[in-house]
Amino acid sequence: MRDRDCLRRFLFEQLPIRGQLVHIDAAWHALIEHREYPEAVRDVLGEAVAAALLLASTIKFDGVLSLQLQGPGPVHLLLAQCTEGFGVRGLARHRDGASASRIDELVGAGNLTVTLESEDRGRRYEGVVPIEGARLADSLQRYFENSEQLPTRLWLHADANGASGMLLQKLPGDARTASGEDAAIEDAWRRVQLIGETLTAEELGTLADSEILRRLFHEDDLRLFESAPVYFRCRCSRERVSGMLQGLGETETRALLVERGNVEVRCDFCNRAYVFDAVDVAGIFQGPSTGGGTSIH
Ligand SMILES: [Zn+2]
Numbered sequence: 001m002r003d004r005d006c007l008r009r010f011l012f013e014q015l016p017i018r019g020q021l022v023h024i025d026a027a028w029h030a031l032i033e034h035r036e037y038p039e040a041v042r043d044v045l046g047e048a049v050a051a052a053l054l055l056a057s058t059i060k061f062d063g064v065l066s067l068q069l070q071g072p073g074p075v076h077l078l079l080a081q082c083t084e085g086f087g088v089r090g091l092a093r094h095r096d097g098a099s100a101s102r103i104d105e106l107v108g109a110g111n112l113t114v115t116l117e118s119e120d121r122g123r124r125y126e127g128v129v130p131i132e133g134a135r136l137a138d139s140l141q142r143y144f145e146n147s148e149q150l151p152t153r154l155w156l157h158a159d160a161n162g163a164s165g166m167l168l169q170k171l172p173g174d175a176r177t178a179s180g181e182d183a184a185i186e187d188a189w190r191r192v193q194l195i196g197e198t199l200t201a202e203e204l205g206t207l208a209d210s211e212i213l214r215r216l217f218h219e220d221d222l223r224l225f226e227s228a229p230v231y232f233r234c235r236c237s238r239e240r241v242s243g244m245l246q247g248l249g250e251t252e253t254r255a256l257l258v259e260r261g262n263v264e265v266r267c268d269f270c271n272r273a274y275v276f277d278a279v280d281v282a283g284i285f286q287g288p289s290t291g292g293g294t295s296i297h
Contacts, residue, residue, distance in 0.1 A: 007057050017189060048069065064115075069113075089234050091269055130142070150171065
């Protein structure tokens with residue numbers, strides 16, 4: 001039985017190579033329970049969420065890591081987000097007929113963007129690569145090649161039951177290593193990737209982490225760390241929705257109020273409803289103009 005809702009780090013004892021395995025289960029169901037995604041869209045979303053977790057696991061940050069796919073295809077937007085502490089959320093917007101199994105047909109000739117935003121929205125990193133290849137992992141590989149980051153490979157799988165992923169990353173070599181050692185490390189990195197290629201979707205989705213690693217890397221000395229929990233976490237709040245209504249403008253918001261008696265905004269990520277009556281709406285637009293919508297709370 002495989003590990004559930006967790007992220008687990010492992011290390012090659014004799015090589016400058018590390019890895020991560022991730023599985024999302026309850027978090028995956030929470031993420032898709034209010035949505036009826038076509039299978040192909042659901043599976044790419046699951047892979048994107050697993051990838052966001054794996055990317056987040058390799059860096060230290062205190063904000064949000066977003067993985068976004070945008071293109072002219074039937075799925076015009078797909079977003080997976082991971083906060084520090086491994087809380088995830090995600091959504092996809094699609095037209096009818098989103099059934100292609102290849103991501104370059106599903107999203108089309110668009111872009112994959114990885115964004116890192118700190119909690120105070122100050123620091124921001126963004127990397128963009130074109131979507132190419134059949135699978136999300138192909139575009140992610142291009143992302144790692146282009147962004148001058150550590151050599152990294154990902155394997156991803158998602159279905160109705162959950163999403164899983166494995167990451168392998170080559171760590172920077174020691175400046176003192178001899179060139180012969182460098183070549184040996186390169187050979188080892190190639191070998192480890194080739195072995196990674198033999199991991200099947202079924203193995204990744206059903207086997208325990210220890211079993212996956214035993215099957216793949218039984219020749220290597222591996223250290224497996226304690227797993228960290230992964231969970232569904234939406235970042236929406238009444239303050240954020242108030243800010244959004246401020247952005248929409250007073251005239252538009254009041255028109256909605258007149259039409260429906262109150263203004264209801266439903267979060268696209270978690271389906272939570274935020275309801276604003278006439279008094280609430282008045283409060284939003286009576287706040288100081290420089291307050292940015294936080295004054296009412
Ligand atoms: Zn929400």
